[in-house]
């Protein structure tokens with residue numbers, strides 16, 4: 001936040017100042033400190049934009065994302081997000097903001113102007129996903145119960161998942177080769193988690209990233225935990 005404030009001060013003479021942040025950061029699963037960001041934006045007359053791709057359908061009582069999580073709905077100027085994560089794994093995304101901005105983007109946004117539109121089937125399924133979440137707010141607490149359970153059980157097994165409040169559960173392994181081997185062995189056991197190494201994450205911070213879903217049953221999670229135990233023991237990690 002101190003660094004952000006320095007940059008806002010340095011931009012004092014600018015015509016427009018835009019703070020752009022992820023709502024939930026994809027590799028650690030940590031949440032942007034939006035209350036502080038919004039306060040700084042107000043103090044320095046900046047616009048706040050949030051890429052909420054990992055928060056839409058995940059954070060907030062009704063899944064509206066990071067702003068809802070912090071009680072800041074209406075105070076974030078621009079929200080961008082994807083239709084491809086909690087909303088069902090399809091393609092596409094959106095920008096939500098003031099009509100003047102969205103009208104402007106309709107005229108000037110390159111993906112809007114020079115790409116084919118979303119296939120109607122994808123738009124239709126994304127719309128159905130939004131309506132489904134609106135009709136089933138109980139999915140959100142279920143998702144968080146699943147994430148909490150999975151984190152706690154991994155820790156009990158001796159793994160070191162990063163602490164956090166989101167369903168992104170990274171298990172730190174250190175070297176890239178180890179993360180790749182772990183993800184391959186888990187896949188052989190029927191569990192799909194992605195191994196990430198440098199340069200996607202800093203050197204020496206390779207990890208497998210688990211992503212929990214409200215659709216995971218107790219049986220699914222226990223199945224995955226048994227596989228983690230088996231593979232982790234074989235690799236000497238636990």
Ligand SMILES: Cc1ncc(COP(=O)(O)O)c(C=O)c1O
Pocket residue numbers: 022024026051053054081082083084091092093
């Ligand atoms: C923060 C963030 N924004 C956007 C994306 C990509 O979304 P899309 O595939 O819809 O471009 C990702 C990851 O895939 C992401 O982590």
